[in-house]
Amino acid sequence: MLTLDAAVDLTRTGDVWLFRGASVADRAIQTLTNAPVNHVGMAVVLDDLPPLLWHAELGRSLPDAWTGTHQRGVQLHDLRDAVLVWRQKYRQRAWLRQLVGPADDGGVTPAMEDAVMTTVARLDGRPFPTTRGLIRGFANGLVDRRTDAETVFCAELVAATYTAMGLLPDDRPLNSYDPGSFWSGDRLELVDARLGPEVAVDVPAA
16 A cells, blocks of 8 residues: 555556445446446646546546646546545545556656647637436446547546557447456456556545
8 A cells, every 4th residue: 555645656557547436426437337446537647747636526626737726527637636536525535556558668658748738729628427327327327428428437547548649449438437447356458458456545524
């Protein structure tokens, strides 16, 4: 297990953060997707910025690092602050999975970083489904959904970003991914990369 500060220090662009809660909506998502987690986000770590979390959610507790405003939906947050919100406000446990990428240092290439920022510019601020719509979407198997639809699910966002980075094949529908797709038990196959095991993160509860 890592402390939150240690996990943030280790995080690089492309790493995945996973969350599991116990609310009715959380359990419904876990049950409907047969997954141990209900939320996923991707780290964005660039030289001139603090570590950030790229994810989609209903809440607007934190300012968005791209727009500077408080907004619902697709958001880019300070990583440490976001994990604290998910632990202290939403009562979620957190895990980190580190990406081993194709760059010489085991991370992502400059071209992949550019793809991340292009995706952020394109999708930041897109709405996230209401709780009722979220559960209905998972119950319906995310039928006929694409990331250019009105709303964006958290797993679709990470999948869209991974696809833009060349880590996922572009012929797999984005609506086929759920939060559990990024858990090790799903054995997600990446292109010239892999995700390491889940590492639990010890986040202060208050």
